[in-house]
Every structure is written in C-alpha cells, then in structure tokens.
Amino acid sequence: GAVVSQHPSWVICKSGTSVKIECRSLDFQATTMFWYRQFPKQSLMLMATSNEGSKATYEQGVEKDKFLINHASLTLSTLTVTSAHPEDSSFYICSARDRGRWYEQYFGPGTRLTVT
Amino acid sequence: AQTVTQSQPEMSVQEAETVTLSCTYDTSESDYYLFWYKQPPSRQMILVIRQEAYKQQNATENRFSVNFQKAAKSFSLKISDSQLGDAAMYFCAYKGNGNKLVFGAGTILRVKS
Numbered sequence: 001g002a003v004v005s006q007h008p009s010w011v012i013c014k015s016g017t018s019v020k021i022e023c024r025s026l027d028f029q030a031t032t033m034f035w036y037r038q039f040p041k042q043s044l045m046l047m048a049t050s051n052e053g054s055k056a057t058y059e060q061g062v063e064k065d066k067f068l069i070n071h072a073s074l075t076l077s078t079l080t081v082t083s084a085h086p087e088d089s090s091f092y093i094c095s096a097r098d099r100g101r102w103y104e105q106y107f108g109p110g111t112r113l114t115v116t
Numbered sequence: 117a118q119t120v121t122q123s124q125p126e127m128s129v130q131e132a133e134t135v136t137l138s139c140t141y142d143t144s145e146s147d148y149y150l151f152w153y154k155q156p157p158s159r160q161m162i163l164v165i166r167q168e169a170y171k172q173q174n175a176t177e178n179r180f181s182v183n184f185q186k187a188a189k190s191f192s193l194k195i196s197d198s199q200l201g202d203a204a205m206y207f208c209a210y211k212g213n214g215n216k217l218v219f220g221a222g223t224i225l226r227v228k229s
Contacts, residue, residue, distance in 0.1 A: 032215065034216075034217075038159075041205070041222075041224070042221070042222070043207060043219045043220065043221050043222050044161075044207070044219050046216055046217075049215050049216070091159060093159075093161065095161075095217075103149045103166075103211050104149075104163075104166070104211075105217055107153075107160065107161035109158070109159070109160045110159050110160065
C-alpha cells in the first residue's frame with residue numbers, strides 16, 4: 001500500500017516551452033502533496049505544499065508563476081514548469097500524505113527534467 | 117525553526133560489517149517524529165525506519181536500528197551486517213507539528229566488497 005506514482009519519469013524539453021509533471025496517489029487519498037527539487041548529491045529542497053482544492057503554499061524563493069501547482073483531486077497533483085530554461089533542469093520529486101497518517105510522507109519515484 | 121544536521125558527507129563500510137550514521141537535530145517541540153530515508157541510485161526515497169519522540173525504546177527494523185537520545189537531540193542509524201544493496205544516500209528527517217519534513221544534508225554510504 002501507500003504507492004505514489006509520477007509521470008513522466010524523464011522528460012526533455014526545449015528552452016521556452018512548458019512541461020507538466022503528474023503525481024498520483026494510487027491506493028490512498030492524499031489530502032496534502034509536496035513537491036521537491038533535488039540536485040545531484042544534495043538534499044531535497046521543498047518547493048511547495050498543496051492541499052486538495054486550495055492554492056499551493058510556496059517556499060521562499062520559489063517562483064509561483066514559473067512552477068504552477070494544481071491539486072485538483074485527492075489523488076492527483078500536477079507541477080507545470082512554465083517557460084522552462086536550462087537552469088530548471090533538475091530532479092523533481094513529489095510526496096503525498098495519507099489522511100490517516102499525518103506524520104508520514106510517501107514519495108514518488110521522481111522525474112528528471114532536462115531543458116535544452 | 118527546526119534544523120537537522122548530518123555531519124558525515126560520506127561513509128564507507130566493509131561488507132558484513134557495521135556502520136553508524138550520525139544525525140542531530142534542533143527543536144523546541146516535545147512531540148515529533150524522526151525518520152531515516154534511503155535513496156539508492158534509482159533515486160526513489162525509501163523509508164528505512166521511524167521513531168516517535170514519545171517512545172523511549174529505540175526503533176528496530178531487521179538490520180537497521182537507531183540510537184535515539186532525546187535529551188541530546190541525537191538520532192543515529194546503525195546498519196548491521198552491511199550488504200552491497202545498502203549503498204545509497206541516507207537522509208535523516210524531522211517531522212514536528214508543522215506540515216513539512218525537515219531533511220538533513222545526507223550521507224553517502226559506500227559498501228566495499
């Protein structure tokens with residue numbers, strides 16, 4: 001149980017285009033989802049927290065207009081990187097919290113974004 | 117704000133031997149959870165072990181155990197009988213009353229055959 005999927009696992013896009021990453025909780029209802037960014041050999045950096053049906057809360061320094069987060073249902077959150085640039089290339093990880101287990105986050109497998 | 121410190125950027129262990137990864141944290145909260153996550157080369161985050169602060173007994177999961185010292189705010193991970201598959205980056209994390217997980221910088225564990 002408690003499986004989180006991400007799609008796509010790997011995406012290459014051209015500079016100036018937008019790309020959408022999906023995060024789904026497959027066997028539980030995720031009232032809260034989190035989006036992280038991770039550079040090689042570094043820790044996870046929280047970008048934003050989203051609650052189903054409400055606007056995401058972004059961490060300081062994260063551009064809201066560049067990283068659009070939508071959490072429209074209890075099983076799906078999306079991260080859209082708008083007008084992507086090479087510096088947006090990174091590994092993006094989502095996690096989800098089960099309604100009944102507030103202390104634990106379940107992580108997706110991550111998405112590697114390369115902007116050329 | 118809470119902080120988590122992992123002071124060992126890299127560690128090495130011989131296969132079948134024991135290694136301990138260090139973690140300290142800072143908080144003013146009395147109720148919280150501590151976690152160790154493993155991130156292998158696939159980069160999938162895997163929960164290794166969880167400790168509730170109110171429990172005095174140290175958590176154990178097969179070859180993985182923790183030494184939780186609440187007063188010292190220390191939470192080390194011991195891996196016994198190390199295996200090649202244990203090679204990964206290990207993150208210590210804190211969860212208090214807030215929404216967020218606070219992660220340490222991570223420790224890269226190398227296992228030598």
